[in-house]
Amino acid sequence: MxxxxxxxxxxxxxxxxxxxxxxxxxxxxxxxNLFTGSLSFIINVLYTxxxxxxxxxxxxxxxxTYLLVGIIYLFDLDMRIxxxxxxxxxxxxxxxxxxxxxxxxxxxxALIWLIWGVLWFCGFLDAxxxxxxxxxxxxxxxxxxxxxxxxxxxxxxxxIS
Numbered sequence: 001m002x003x004x005x006x007x008x009x010x011x012x013x014x015x016x017x018x019x020x021x022x023x024x025x026x027x028x029x030x031x032x033n034l035f036t037g038s039l040s041f042i043i044n045v046l047y048t049x050x051x052x053x054x055x056x057x058x059x060x061x062x063x064x065t066y067l068l069v070g071i072i073y074l075f076d077l078d079m080r081i082x083x084x085x086x087x088x089x090x091x092x093x094x095x096x097x098x099x100x101x102x103x104x105x106x107x108x109x110a111l112i113w114l115i116w117g118v119l120w121f122c123g124f125l126d127a128x129x130x131x132x133x134x135x136x137x138x139x140x141x142x143x144x145x146x147x148x149x150x151x152x153x154x155x156x157x158x159x160i161s
Contacts, residue, residue: 003152003156005040006150006152007153008036008153009040009150009153010148012145013142013144013150014150016069026072026076027073027074027076030071030073033066037063037065038063038067040066041067064085065082068082080127080128082127083125083128086120087121090124093114093116093120097110122137
């Protein structure tokens with residue numbers, strides 16, 4: 001199930017990045033965020049039912065990210081609430097990276113957690129602290145979408161990894 005979630009998170013990051021670069025109305029971008037957030041929510045409810053609480057807990061971070069962004073975009077709400085949430089998630093990526101590396105023995109996924117943490121932290125800096133990254137943050141979101149979620153998602157779906 002993780003592969004499915006990562007696959008759609010990837011395309012959502014790519015769409016959000018390109019959408020911002022192309023100045024697409026956020027209400028239009030809300031749809032993919034709501035679809036991906038809902039899909040991720042359902043996947044993580046299934047993980048919870050199966051008793052896979054670590055997978056569910058970490059996965060709900062993604063579900064709520066995209067549901068929150070989708071609702072903020074749809075209703076033109078204050079983005080600072082996302083920024084505060086993104087800081088919470090960014091902080092949590094540190095122990096998850098450590099768990100991936102030291103407990104699960106997966107240094108690649110540990111690195112991916114850290115990259116996601118940087119992206120979420122940039123969301124905090126942008127929305128709350130008002131650091132202006134210019135277009136670079138959108139290119140970073142696209143790169144994260146391609147290399148940390150979409151490609152790993154495809155690899156998981158096809159059984160390559």
